[in-house]
Amino acid sequence: xxxxxxxxxxxxxxxxxxxxxxxxxxxxxxxxxxxxxxxxxxxxxxxxxxxxxxxxxxxxxxxxxxxxxxxxxxxxxxxxxxxxx
Amino acid sequence: xxxxxxxxxxxxxxxxxxxxxxxxxxxxxxxxxxxxxxxxxxxxxxxxxxxxxxxxxxxxxxxxxxxxxxxxxxxxxxxxxxxxxxxxxxxxxxxxxxxxxxxxxxxxxxxxxxxxxxxxxxxxxxxxxxxxxxxxxxxxxxxxxxxxxxxxxxxxxxxxxxxxxxxxxxxxxxxxxxxxxxxxxxxxxxxxxxxxxxxxxxxxxxxxxxxxxxxxxxxxxxxxxxxxxxxxxxxxxxxxxxxxxxxxxxxxxxxxxxxxxxxxxxxxxxxxxxxxxxxxxxxxxxxxxxxxxxxxxxxxxxxxxxxxxxxxxxxxxxxxxxxxxxxxxxxxxxxxxxxxxxxxxxxxxxxxxxxxxxxxxxxxxxxxxxxxxxxxxxxxxxxxxxxxxxxxxxxxxxxxxxxxxxxxxxxxxxxxxxxxxxxxxxxxxxxxxxxxxxxxxxxxxxxxxxxxxxxxxxxxxxxxxxxxxxxxxxxxxxxxxxxxxxxxxxxxxxxxxxxxxxxxxxxxxxxxxxxxxxxxxxxxxxxxxxxxxxxxxxxxxxxxxxxxxxxxxxxxxxxxxxxxxxxxxxxxxxxxxxxxxxxxxxxxxxxxxxxxxxxxxxx
Numbered sequence: 095x096x097x098x099x100x101x102x103x104x105x106x107x108x109x110x111x112x113x114x115x116x117x118x119x120x121x122x123x124x125x126x127x128x129x130x131x132x133x134x135x136x137x138x139x140x141x142x143x144x145x146x147x148x149x150x151x152x153x154x155x156x157x158x159x160x161x162x163x164x165x166x167x168x169x170x171x172x173x174x175x176x177x178x179x
Numbered sequence: 180x181x182x183x184x185x186x187x188x189x190x191x192x193x194x195x196x197x198x199x200x201x202x203x204x205x206x207x208x209x210x211x212x213x214x215x216x217x218x219x220x221x222x223x224x225x226x227x228x229x230x231x232x233x234x235x236x237x238x239x240x241x242x243x244x245x246x247x248x249x250x251x252x253x254x255x256x257x258x259x260x261x262x263x264x265x266x267x268x269x270x271x272x273x274x275x276x277x278x279x280x281x282x283x284x285x286x287x288x289x290x291x292x293x294x295x296x297x298x299x300x301x302x303x304x305x306x307x308x309x310x311x312x313x314x315x316x317x318x319x320x321x322x323x324x325x326x327x328x329x330x331x332x333x334x335x336x337x338x339x340x341x342x343x344x345x346x347x348x349x350x351x352x353x354x355x356x357x358x359x360x361x362x363x364x365x366x367x368x369x370x371x372x373x374x375x376x377x378x379x380x381x382x383x384x385x386x387x388x389x390x391x392x393x394x395x396x397x398x399x400x401x402x403x404x405x406x407x408x409x410x411x412x413x414x415x416x417x418x419x420x421x422x423x424x425x426x427x428x429x430x431x432x433x434x435x436x437x438x439x440x441x442x443x444x445x446x447x448x449x450x451x452x453x454x455x456x457x458x459x460x461x462x463x464x465x466x467x468x469x470x471x472x473x474x475x476x477x478x479x480x481x482x483x484x485x486x487x488x489x490x491x492x493x494x495x496x497x498x499x500x501x502x503x504x505x506x507x508x509x510x511x512x513x514x515x516x517x518x519x520x521x522x523x524x525x526x527x528x529x530x531x532x533x534x535x536x537x538x539x540x541x542x543x544x545x546x547x548x549x550x551x552x553x554x555x556x557x558x559x560x561x562x563x564x565x566x567x568x569x570x571x572x573x574x575x576x577x578x579x580x581x582x583x584x585x586x587x588x589x590x591x592x593x594x595x596x597x598x599x600x601x602x603x604x605x606x607x608x609x610x611x612x613x614x615x616x617x618x619x620x621x622x623x624x625x626x627x628x629x630x631x632x633x634x635x636x637x638x639x640x641x642x643x644x645x646x647x648x649x650x651x652x653x654x655x656x657x658x659x660x661x662x663x664x665x666x667x668x669x670x671x672x673x674x675x676x677x678x679x680x681x682x683x684x685x686x687x688x689x690x691x692x693x694x695x696x697x698x699x700x701x702x703x704x705x706x707x708x709x710x711x712x713x714x715x716x717x718x719x720x721x722x723x724x725x726x727x728x729x730x731x732x733x734x735x736x737x738x739x740x741x742x743x744x745x746x747x748x749x750x751x752x753x754x755x756x757x758x759x760x761x762x763x764x765x766x767x768x769x770x771x772x773x774x775x776x777x778x779x780x781x782x
Binding site for chain 2: 100103104107111115118122123126127128130131134138139140142146150152153154160161163164167168171175176177
C-alpha cells in the first residue's frame with residue numbers, strides 16, 4: 095500500500111467516524127438530554143418524544159450506527175484494498 | 180409444586196447446564212485460555228459480551244434505580260449502551276488488529292515501556308477487583324433471598340460453580356457458558372415484563388406498552404404515572420432530573436467512556452477471528468444488551484405504578500382521592516408478597532400516625548400546598564421504606580405471576596452475577612499471569628507453565644473475591660464509582676491516544692493516566708472519605724460543599740478525569756523526547772485490517 099492511498103484511507107475512515115459520532119451525539123445528548131424538554135411537547139404514541147429518545151430511541155439508534163459503521167468500513171477496506179482475505 | 184421446590188429445580192437445571200459446558204469446553208492452550216482459540220463467531224461473541232456486561236447490578240438494581248429517578252434514569256440506559264458505539268469505532272477493530280491477549284500488553288508495546296504496562300495492570304486490577312466484589316455480594320444475596328440458604332453458603336456455592344468452568348475452561352469455557360447464561364437471564368427479565376405489560380396496557384411488548392394507554396382509562400400509562408407520583412409529592416416521572424441537566428450530561432459521558440474502557444469487555448474482542456468480525460461483534464453485543472436495556476424502563480415505570488396502586492387504592496379509581504383515609508390500605512390486610520419481603524428487610528413498615536394504614540409518599544417534598552394536604556389528612560411521615568431492588572425481584576409477585584416465573588427470576592439474577600464475575604476473573608488472572616509473570620518477571624516461562632500460572636491466578640482471585648464478598652469492605656457501595664471512574668479517566672484515553680495519535684509517547688501516556696486517575700480519585704475521596712473510610716472526607720478543603728465542581732456528583736467525575744488525562748498527556752508529550760520511528764510505523768500498521776493474524780502472546 096502506497097503512502098498516498100494509506101493517507102486517503104485513514105482520512106476517509108476518520109470522516110466516517112466523525113459523521114457517525116455527530117449523529118451519536120445528537121440522538122443521545124441532543125434529543126435525549128439537552129433538547130428533551132422541548133421535544134416533550136411532541137408525543138409519539140403515549141410517549142413524550144424527549145423521554146422516548148432518552149429511554150428507548152437513543153439505544154435503537156446506537157445499534158443502527160454500529161451496523162452502518164461496520165458495513166461502510168467493509169466497503170472502504172475493499173476500495174483501498176486493505177481488507178482481510 | 181411449591182415456590183421453594185420450583186426455585187431449586189430451575190436453578191439446579193441451569194447450574195447443571197453450566198457445568199456440562201465446562202466439561203465440554205476445557206482449555207488446553209494459553210490461546211484457548213485467554214482468547215478461546217481466537218475463532219468465536221461475531222453473533223456468539225456478541226451474546227457472550229452481553230452476559231459478561233450485564234451484571235447483578237443491571238439485572239437486579241437498574242430498573243429500581245430508574246423507577247426512582249424517572250427521566251434521569253436514562254443516564255444509565257444511554258451511558259451503558261452508548262459506550263459500545265465508541266468501542267466499535269474507536270477501539271475494538273484496532274486492538275484486534277494489534278493482536279495481543281490483554282490490554283496491558285497493548286499498552287506495553289505501543290508505549291514501549293514496562294512502566295506504562297505496570298500502570299495499566301494496576302488500573303485494570305483496581306477496576307476489575309472493585310467490580311467483582313459487587314458480583315460476589317450479588318450472588319450471595321440472590322441465593323439467600325430465593326433459596327433460603329445463608330448468605331455465606333450462597334457465596335461458597337457461587338465460588339464453586341465459577342471455579343469449575345472458569346479455571347478449567349478459561350475464556351473458552353467462559354464464552355460458551357455465558358451464551359447459556361445470557362439465554363437464562365434474558366428470559367428471566369422479559370417474561371415477567373411481558374406479563375405485566377399485558378396486564379396493565381394489553382400490549383404484550385413492554386417497549387410499546389410503556390407508551391400505551393393505561394387499561395381503558397383513555398390516558399397513557401406515563402401520564403397516569405406522572406399524575407400519581409406528583410400527587411404523592413414526588414418529582415414528575417417523565418421530566419425529573421438527577422441534580423441538574425449538566426450533571427446528567429457529564430454522568431452519561433463518564434459511563435459511556437467508562438464502558439468503552441473496561442478491560443473485561445475490551446478483551447472479548449480478542450476472541451474473534453478478524454477485524455471485520457470485531458466490528459460486527461460490537462453491534463451484536465449491543466442488540467443483545469438492548470433487549471434487556473429497552474425492557475428495563477418499562478419494568479421500572481410499571482413496577483412503580485403497581486407499587487403505588489397496591490398501597491393506595493385511589494390510584495386506580497377515576498378521580499380517586501389519594502388523601503382519603505380509606506384509600507391507604509390497612510396494614511393487617513396487606514398482600515402476602517409484602518409480608519414475604521418484609522422478612523428480608525427490603526421492605527419496612529412503621530405506623531407513624533398509628534392509624535393501622537400504610538401511607539407512602541414523599542415526606543421531603545418542598546411543595547407547601549402538598550405538605551398542607553398531608554397535614555390535613557393526618558399523615559405523619561411516609562410509613563413504607565422500599566429498597567430499589569424490589570422493583571425487579573418482587574415484580575412477579577406484585578403482578579401475581581405463577582411460581583415458575585418467580586423461580587426463573589432467581590435463576591436469571593444468578594446467571595447475571597456469575598457470568599460477569601467469570602469475565603472479570605479472566606481479566607484479572609490474565610493480567611497477573613500474562614502481563615506480570617510472563618512479560619515482566621519470568622520471561623522464559625513455557626506455554627504450559629503460563630497456562631498453569633493463569634489457572635492458579637484465577638483460583639486465587641476467586642478465593643479473594645469470595646472473601647471480599649463475604650466481608651464486604653466499607654467501600655463496597657462505592658465500587659461502581661471507582662470502576663467506571665478508573666476506566667474512563669485512565670484506560671480509555673490511554674488506548675485512544677495510542678491508536679489515533681502517532682506522536683503520543685510513553686512519558687505523555689503515563690503522566691496522563693496518573694493525573695486523570697489522581698484527580699478523579701481525589702474528587703471521589705473528598706466526598707466519600709479516603710479509600711472510603713468514613714470520617715476521612717475532606718470536602719472542607721474545597722469550601723465544604725458537596726458536588727462543588729459545577730454541581731457534578733462524584734460518580735459522574737470520570738469524564739472530567741478523562742479531559743485532564745488528555746490535556747496532561749499532550750502537554751507532557753511536547754516537552755519530552757518524540758516516539759521512536761518503529762512505533763509510529765506500528766500505529767500506521769494497526770490502522771489497516773489487512774494482515775490481521777490470530778492473537779498470541781509473542782512479542
